[in-house]
Amino acid sequence: MKLELKDLTKRYGELVALDGFTLTFEPGIYGILGANGAGKSTLMNLITDNIKRDGGSITFDGRDILEMGDEFRAVLGYMPQQQGIYDRMTAESFVSYIARLKGLRGKEMREQVDGVLKLTNLESVRHKAVGQFSGGMKQRALLAQALLGDPKVLILDEPTAGLDPRERVRIRGFISELAKDRIVLLATHIVTDIESIADKVILMKKGRLIDVDTPANLIAAIPESWKPVAYNLSLEDVYMYFLGD
Numbered sequence: 001m002k003l004e005l006k007d008l009t010k011r012y013g014e015l016v017a018l019d020g021f022t023l024t025f026e027p028g029i030y031g032i033l034g035a036n037g038a039g040k041s042t043l044m045n046l047i048t049d050n051i052k053r054d055g056g057s058i059t060f061d062g063r064d065i066l067e068m069g070d071e072f073r074a075v076l077g078y079m080p081q082q083q084g085i086y087d088r089m090t091a092e093s094f095v096s097y098i099a100r101l102k103g104l105r106g107k108e109m110r111e112q113v114d115g116v117l118k119l120t121n122l123e124s125v126r127h128k129a130v131g132q133f134s135g136g137m138k139q140r141a142l143l144a145q146a147l148l149g150d151p152k153v154l155i156l157d158e159p160t161a162g163l164d165p166r167e168r169v170r171i172r173g174f175i176s177e178l179a180k181d182r183i184v185l186l187a188t189h190i191v192t193d194i195e196s197i198a199d200k201v202i203l204m205k206k207g208r209l210i211d212v213d214t215p216a217n218l219i220a221a222i223p224e225s226w227k228p229v230a231y232n233l234s235l236e237d238v239y240m241y242f243l244g245d
């Protein structure tokens with residue numbers, strides 16, 4: 001399984017939000033690090049076909065995702081960055097609504113909805129309005145809909161934003177379990193969230209791909225001269241070294 005991005009470009013007027021992004025994804029967890037406005041969500045919105053690209057290509061196992069259309073959407077799960085859009089729906093009706101958008105119907109739909117609500121531990125609150133959920137429960141509801149249909153490509157835009165450490169560690173563990181035989185892209189500002197679970201880390205700055213490598217290799221790439229003394233470097237230092245001003 002391969003998701004290939006070639007020279008992917010997105011502009012908003014004068015601003016180049018994504019600038020010739022080229023990378024091939026294979027099964028595993030890819031953590032995306034970059035400052036506010038680096039282009040993380042833009043990249044994800046292009047892969048999920050929520051916005052139109054200005055240049056480049058995206059292929060899944062050699063076929064253009066735009067030509068695949070519904071066939072690609074069937075293997076895709078997307079957890080958007082934004083919360084609050086579906087606050088008036090119950091957890092169950094929200095997840096069912098997305099299931100219908102994904103083309104699931106009848107018994108299969110009910111089984112899928114039950115399955116993802118169970119997986120994300122929302123079964124007992126399935127009839128409660130999402131607007132009354134805590135931040136962590138809302139994130140889990142967003143994650144639940146992303147898991148419908150057992151997607152091969154899972155795009156998670158800041159899945160742990162606003163969560164307390166306990167919820168964060170739970171969701172992190174959960175994501176790492178999901179990763180087998182899947183391409184998982186995870187954007188975050190919480191560097192520790194990907195340090196332990198990402199196979200590869202993507203560094204982005206001003207719409208450009210700066211580097212992509214394992215956390216250990218990126219840490220090793222920081223020059224000796226930059227290293228503060230008597231201190232073990234972490235992925236946060238990678239962020240400071242490669243993405244700082």
Ligand SMILES: Nc1ncnc2c1ncn2[C@@H]1O[C@H](COP(=O)(O)OP(=O)(O)OP(=O)(O)O)[C@@H](O)[C@H]1O
Binds near residue numbers: 012
């Ligand atoms: N609809 C839009 N219209 C104009 N500019 C936009 C639009 N969406 C994004 N941008 C700009 O594109 C750039 C990249 O934005 P993007 O949302 O991809 O960043 P990000 O890395 O996800 O940031 P954050 O960490 O804050 O979520 C930013 O400069 C942003 O202002």
Ligand SMILES: [Mg+2]
Binds near residue numbers: 040041042081
């Ligand atoms: Mg974003």
